[in-house]
Amino acid sequence: MTNAYARPIHLLCVLLTSAAILRAAEQAPAPFPPDPAHTNVTPFALAQAEQAPFGSDSMRVVRGEGAWQNAGPDPRVRDREVVNRVPVSDVYPSWYILVWPEAIPLSALRLRTNTDQVKFYLFTGPEKESPALAPNSHWQRLRTELAPARGKERNESVYQMPIPAGTKARALKVQLLEVQPRNSKIAWISEFSVGDDRRPSRSRR
DSSP states (O other): OHHHHHHHHHHHHHHHHHHHHHHHHHHSOOOSSSSTTSEEOGGGOEEEEOOOTTOOOTHHHHHTSOOEESOOOOTTOOSSOOOSSOOOOSSSOEEEEEEEEEEEEEEEEEEEESEEEEEEEEEOSOTTSOGGGOOGGGEEEEOOOOOOEEOSSTTOEEEEEEOOTTOEEEEEEEEEEEESSTTOSOOEEEEEEEEESSOOOOOOO
């Protein structure tokens, strides 16, 4: 009798263990960069971003301290939420830029944001120009048809994509075109990781 019950119980334990392993694998973030020989160069970058009233420090993402957001509720208004910005859209996009001391070869990127529509751009302007002040003509669109995956956080979208071999840039910009919830005035980024196949000198901050 004992042996008759032992095998089904053992099988049940195996199935439960396998299910737990699969759940853990689904929840665990994928390694980045995908190629272990490459380096995440975001910690070596300087961040520039939209700074609407009561937004947060763009360097929080670079330092791994949490999310950046472009704007925030006015704390002086207590009876309702007032954000002093028009809704984020393709007409009034938000933006975030990573800048390195020199042009570096880029291999991949991963972005976590509340934005359903984004565009990526490579900086092509002169060495001494500030990318945040550069005209549109000094940016080249990085084409991608990649649809975002749903993240673990509410309204979170995750973009992960390879960058074509041979791509080099001193700065990488993401335009945030439509956020969730729809017609929101606040865009946020919790991760903007960029892969490189070599380690640049650390920038001064």
